[in-house]
Amino acid sequence: MTENNSNPIIYNRHRFSVAPMMDWTDRHCRYFLRQLSRHTLLYTEMVNTGAILRGDADRHLRFDTAEHPVALQLGGSEPQALGEAAAVGVRYGYDEVNLNCGCPSDRVQEGRFGACLMAEPKRVAECLAAMRAASGAVPATVKCRIGIDDSEDYVFLRAFVETVAAAGCDTFVVHARKAWLSGLSPKENREVPPLRYEQVYRLKQELPQLTIAINGGIRTLEDCARHLAHVDGVMLGREVYENPYFLAQVDARLFGDAHPLPSRAEALLAMRGYVERELAQGTPLGQMTRHVLGLFRGQPGGRAFRRHLSEHAHRKHAGWAVVEDALALTQPRADHAADAYALA
Numbered sequence: 001m002t003e004n005n006s007n008p009i010i011y012n013r014h015r016f017s018v019a020p021m022m023d024w025t026d027r028h029c030r031y032f033l034r035q036l037s038r039h040t041l042l043y044t045e046m047v048n049t050g051a052i053l054r055g056d057a058d059r060h061l062r063f064d065t066a067e068h069p070v071a072l073q074l075g076g077s078e079p080q081a082l083g084e085a086a087a088v089g090v091r092y093g094y095d096e097v098n099l100n101c102g103c104p105s106d107r108v109q110e111g112r113f114g115a116c117l118m119a120e121p122k123r124v125a126e127c128l129a130a131m132r133a134a135s136g137a138v139p140a141t142v143k144c145r146i147g148i149d150d151s152e153d154y155v156f157l158r159a160f161v162e163t164v165a166a167a168g169c170d171t172f173v174v175h176a177r178k179a180w181l182s183g184l185s186p187k188e189n190r191e192v193p194p195l196r197y198e199q200v201y202r203l204k205q206e207l208p209q210l211t212i213a214i215n216g217g218i219r220t221l222e223d224c225a226r227h228l229a230h231v232d233g234v235m236l237g238r239e240v241y242e243n244p245y246f247l248a249q250v251d252a253r254l255f256g257d258a259h260p261l262p263s264r265a266e267a268l269l270a271m272r273g274y275v276e277r278e279l280a281q282g283t284p285l286g287q288m289t290r291h292v293l294g295l296f297r298g299q300p301g302g303r304a305f306r307r308h309l310s311e312h313a314h315r316k317h318a319g320w321a322v323v324e325d326a327l328a329l330t331q332p333r334a335d336h337a338a339d340a341y342a343l344a
């Protein structure tokens with residue numbers, strides 16, 4: 001915790017984070033989310049070790065320095081490959097490397113990683129040892145479930161965490177529902193198994209030396225505050241993506257940093273330089289604007305904003321003007337106000 005006299009800022013990096021989400025939390029999304037909160041820890045999508053070590057690492061790893069603090073989530077199960085991939089991640093400047101032990105998709109299971117790694121705590125410990133050895137001062141962390149298939153009692157979770165912690169990993173993000181490794185789609189595995197927050201609280205209670213963040217089904221700041229009475233951090237995924245303005249409150253409410261809040265329009269307009277730089281490098285506008293569609297959710301003109309971007313941002317040569325036009329649909333129009341006045 002660092003303090004200045006008037007405004008103590010709570011310095012615990014995991015206090016609030018945005019979850020790794022494939023196809024969603026790419027670098028454009030993260031740049032946008034950073035306009036809304038300075039302190040939130042942002043996670044990448046999961047990147048397989050193969051894509052880093054044998055593929056186009058730069059395509060998967062490059063990011064804008066404005067995104068800090070940002071954590072790289074790795075997918076893999078071979079200690080050596082994970083160590084090498086973590087080292088590459090650290091060279092790129094990531095603030096954390098994280099191992100995915102929570103994803104239940106078939107494709108991931110074929111590679112024997114993701115949630116099925118929870119059945120192999122010793123292997124995960126070796127993976128974390130290799131990641132730590134390669135990452136130096138940059139923390140290596142784990143994201144897992146409370147259990148898999150029929151192994152969902154608290155004893156299973158605690159044994160997994162203790163084994164991995166013995167390899168020096170001191171931070172765990174726990175999605176508070178188990179994963180069924182067969183029979184449910186990844187989407188169903190985020191909805192069907194019941195949430196058991198109390199298991200994650202108990203983990204923190206019994207292993208207080210570890211940093212424990214909780215994830216799964218958290219939708220409001222009040223919920224965040226409630227969880228923070230029991231654990232060190234909260235991680236949110238879908239709520240932030242669907243309703244990104246949620247983040248605007250986080251610095252003040254959860255980190256004690258009461259800088260002026262950006263308005264929705266300000267956060268969007270702050271993207272202009274970035275969007276124009278990316279357009280000049282050939283990134284299609286729609287690849288960036290798809291992440292801002294929820295910015296005006298529940299606001300006047302919010303649907304028109306979304307519709308305008310969805311219809312126009314994918315057109316050939318679509319440029320920044322499309323964003324300005326969408327934004328105009330959310331602003332009260334002076335001529336409408338005048339009409340209303342004339343009618344009154």
Ligand SMILES: Cc1cc2nc3c(=O)[nH]c(=O)nc-3n(C[C@H](O)[C@H](O)[C@H](O)COP(=O)(O)O)c2cc1C
Nearest residue numbers: 019020021022045046100175216217218236237238
């Ligand atoms: C579209 C999507 C993609 C996801 N991809 C990943 C991923 O790459 N790695 C991971 O650990 N979890 C992934 N998850 C799970 C989330 O990180 C998170 O654990 C889950 O959505 C529960 O949190 P929430 O209820 O706040 O959304 C994904 C979730 C969604 C919705």
